[in-house]
Amino acid sequence: MFRPRTLSILMEELCRLPGIGEKTAQRLAFYILRTPQERAQRLAQAIVEVKEKIIFCSRCRGITEADPCALCTDASRDGGLICVVEDPSDVFLIERTGVYKGLYHVLMGALSPLDGIGPDQLTIDALLARVERGGIREIICATNPNMEGEATVLYLARLVKPHGIRLTRLAHGLPVGGHLEYADEITLSRSLEGRRDI
Amino acid sequence: MLLEKLALHRFRSYHDIDLVFPSAGAYITGCNGSGKTNLLESIFFLANLSSFRTNNREELRNWDAAQGIVKATVADRYADRQSELAVQLSAGTRRLWLNGKETRETREFTSRFTAVAFHPGTLQVVRGGPAGRRYLIDRGITSLHPGFVRVSQDFQHVLKQRNSLLRTSTDTGFLAAWTERFITAAIQLMRARWRHAELLNSILSAELLQDLGSDIGTLSLDYRPAILAKCSTQQYERLLPTNGTDAPLREHFLAEAQRLQHAETAMGQTLFGPQRDDIAINFCGRESRGYASQGQQRLVVFLLVAALALGIQRQRGHRPVMLLDDIVSELDARNREIIFTFLKTHAFQTFITATEEREQFDDLNSLARFQVQRLNDQTTLRNDMPYAASCTH
Ligand SMILES: Nc1ncnc2c1ncn2[C@@H]1O[C@H](COP(=O)(O)OP(=O)(O)O)[C@@H](O)[C@H]1O
Ligand SMILES: [Mg+2]
Ligand SMILES: [Zn+2]
Numbered sequence: 001m002f003r004p005r006t007l008s009i010l011m012e013e014l015c016r017l018p019g020i021g022e023k024t025a026q027r028l029a030f031y032i033l034r035t036p037q038e039r040a041q042r043l044a045q046a047i048v049e050v051k052e053k054i055i056f057c058s059r060c061r062g063i064t065e066a067d068p069c070a071l072c073t074d075a076s077r078d079g080g081l082i083c084v085v086e087d088p089s090d091v092f093l094i095e096r097t098g099v100y101k102g103l104y105h106v107l108m109g110a111l112s113p114l115d116g117i118g119p120d121q122l123t124i125d126a127l128l129a130r131v132e133r134g135g136i137r138e139i140i141c142a143t144n145p146n147m148e149g150e151a152t153v154l155y156l157a158r159l160v161k162p163h164g165i166r167l168t169r170l171a172h173g174l175p176v177g178g179h180l181e182y183a184d185e186i187t188l189s190r191s192l193e194g195r196r197d198i
Numbered sequence: 199m200l201l202e203k204l205a206l207h208r209f210r211s212y213h214d215i216d217l218v219f220p221s222a223g224a225y226i227t228g229c230n231g232s233g234k235t236n237l238l239e240s241i242f243f244l245a246n247l248s249s250f251r252t253n254n255r256e257e258l259r260n261w262d263a264a265q266g267i268v269k270a271t272v273a274d275r276y277a278d279r280q281s282e283l284a285v286q287l288s289a290g291t292r293r294l295w296l297n298g299k300e301t302r303e304t305r306e307f308t309s310r311f312t313a314v315a316f317h318p319g320t321l322q323v324v325r326g327g328p329a330g331r332r333y334l335i336d337r338g339i340t341s342l343h344p345g346f347v348r349v350s351q352d353f354q355h356v357l358k359q360r361n362s363l364l365r366t367s368t369d370t371g372f373l374a375a376w377t378e379r380f381i382t383a384a385i386q387l388m389r390a391r392w393r394h395a396e397l398l399n400s401i402l403s404a405e406l407l408q409d410l411g412s413d414i415g416t417l418s419l420d421y422r423p424a425i426l427a428k429c430s431t432q433q434y435e436r437l438l439p440t441n442g443t444d445a446p447l448r449e450h451f452l453a454e455a456q457r458l459q460h461a462e463t464a465m466g467q468t469l470f471g472p473q474r475d476d477i478a479i480n481f482c483g484r485e486s487r488g489y490a491s492q493g494q495q496r497l498v499v500f501l502l503v504a505a506l507a508l509g510i511q512r513q514r515g516h517r518p519v520m521l522l523d524d525i526v527s528e529l530d531a532r533n534r535e536i537i538f539t540f541l542k543t544h545a546f547q548t549f550i551t552a553t554e555e556r557e558q559f560d561d562l563n564s565l566a567r568f569q570v571q572r573l574n575d576q577t578t579l580r581n582d583m584p585y586a587a588s589c590t591h
Contacts, residue, residue: 111372113363119372147356147379155375 208263228570233577245313328476365466415482424474
């Protein structure tokens with residue numbers, strides 16, 4: 001089938017996005033084609049800017065435009081509490097529940113030998129550095145409720161426990177084997193409140 | 199549970215068939231290669247979403263078709279509920295429909311219909327290595343507790359992760375974390391196998407073998423966890439996690455992990471755990487591995503399938519459909535008698551295949567009779583007995 005080269009390129013790029021197959025890519029591409037020039041421009045600009053301006057916070061490794069991020073510098077938050085998550089997007093999931101008032105630490109994944117992800121590929125050293133600086137009472141592990149997330153918690157337990165810090169895990173009720181993003185806000189806030197010690 | 203209607207579209211050698219079955223079941227005859235096993239396989243697949251003879255779902259779709267469909271009306275008399283189930287198979291995907299609505303809830307789907315199968319391919323399990331027996335037991339547990347699929351998948355996954363870790367890293371903390379997770383998954387799997395062996399043994403000894411006549415002899419499963427292979431009987435009793443705490447077993451696992459650490463790193467492989475278990479089948483006071491005759495193997499596998507059917511009835515509160523593929527060949531009159539006695543006593547809806555019409559099935563004359571034929575490379579079925587159709591109302 002004949003298709004202008006530029007359109008094909010756009011479709012191919014859209015196709016690389018998660019959850020987008022060929023049909024959806026085609027629909028999106030034609031939608032963009034019909035859209036007014038300035039709106040298409042804004043979309044393109046937004047994509048370029050997000051890549052240029054967003055950086056990782058040097059303290060929590062979450063995403064931010066200014067370093068350190070707004071969460072890390074917010075004096076009203078409890079600096080004695082760190083919630084450990086796998087992915088920067090998990091921070092927003094937990095923030096949305098509105099029940100958590102501590103700080104975060106983003107691991108950038110979970111221990112998965114099959115994917116070649118060991119402790120060195122994660123931000124575990126940075127977490128330990130924060131622990132050693134002192135002032136932390138509790139670390140809440142909010143890694144995904146699957147094998148890799150659980151093995152990561154067991155690994156952290158060995159490193160953190162000797163510092164006399166309380167280590168907790170989100171309560172049951174989260175979708176087993178899945179990801180945090182599949183949990184709704186109510187389930188997530190409940191499992192934060194009912195967390196258990198490891 | 200009853201299979202009331204079955205429609206196949208491009209499943210294996212079937213192009214389009216539409217069948218109605220009476221509550222007794224059906225007796226299906228036809229030449230070799232005509233499509234008898236394919237028919238039972240479609241029923242088994244509907245219940246278990248897996249086949250009893252292949253792990254490759256792609257084989258189930260007709261070779262020349264992009265899409266295969268198994269569709270059925272099933273009834274649960276106890277729950278007074280009728281459900282329409284449909285599975286659609288196309289390259290790389292499997293989609294499910296429950297009562298006309300597409301669903302992703304595999305467990306809800308498989309809870310509507312249960313089937314157990316005797317398949318000649320399973321016979322080698324009795325005489326062969328432990329892998330086949332583990333597979334047979336684990337599949338049985340899944341029929342009893344659909345949630346076991348998760349336990350088994352978790353275990354396989356954590357085992358793969360740990361093996362990969364042993365090949366790629368020497369970080370002991372990293373290994374210790376995965377070892378702990380491995381032990382948790384291993385104990386869950388072992389506990390399920392223990393309970394299953396206990397259940398089947400209690401059914402075999404207290405119910406099944408007595409009902410069928412004392413001259414059958416004894417049949418029991420002896421679950422042998424590899425991790426406890428070198429334990430004395432006393433130690434063994436103490437380590438069983440069946441009575442509450444699994445702390446002693448965890449400790450034992452950790453000690454094994456410690457002892458084997460060098461060997462494991464050298465080989466890049468997990469050297470302990472339930473992936474090495476065996477479940478011995480003891481028939482008439484002897485382990486049947488290596489010695490059971492063809493006929494004895496058939497009888498043993500049939501009795502295990504029958505015990506599973508009774509176990510499902512006892513624990514899940516409904517009666518599974520029995521699929522007996524090619525069961526009567528190579529059986530002497532006495533063993534055949536045992537099987538028919540079971541079928542008559544318990545009256546599960548039963549689907550039996552055989553290569554030829556045999557008069558002994560007159561005993562089971564409430565079965566609908568179908569003749570399978572191969573024409574122009576597709577399989578067709580002829581309903582042999584006019585009264586069978588009238589039984590369905
Ligand atoms: N995916 C498939 N598509 C078409 N035909 C198939 C497929 N799989 C198997 N067959 C055919 O089915 C036949 C086997 O049918 P089967 O049910 O095993 O026979 P039997 O009546 O001996 O039990 C084979 O001869 C093969 O030609
Ligand atoms: Mg066959
Ligand atoms: Zn930060």
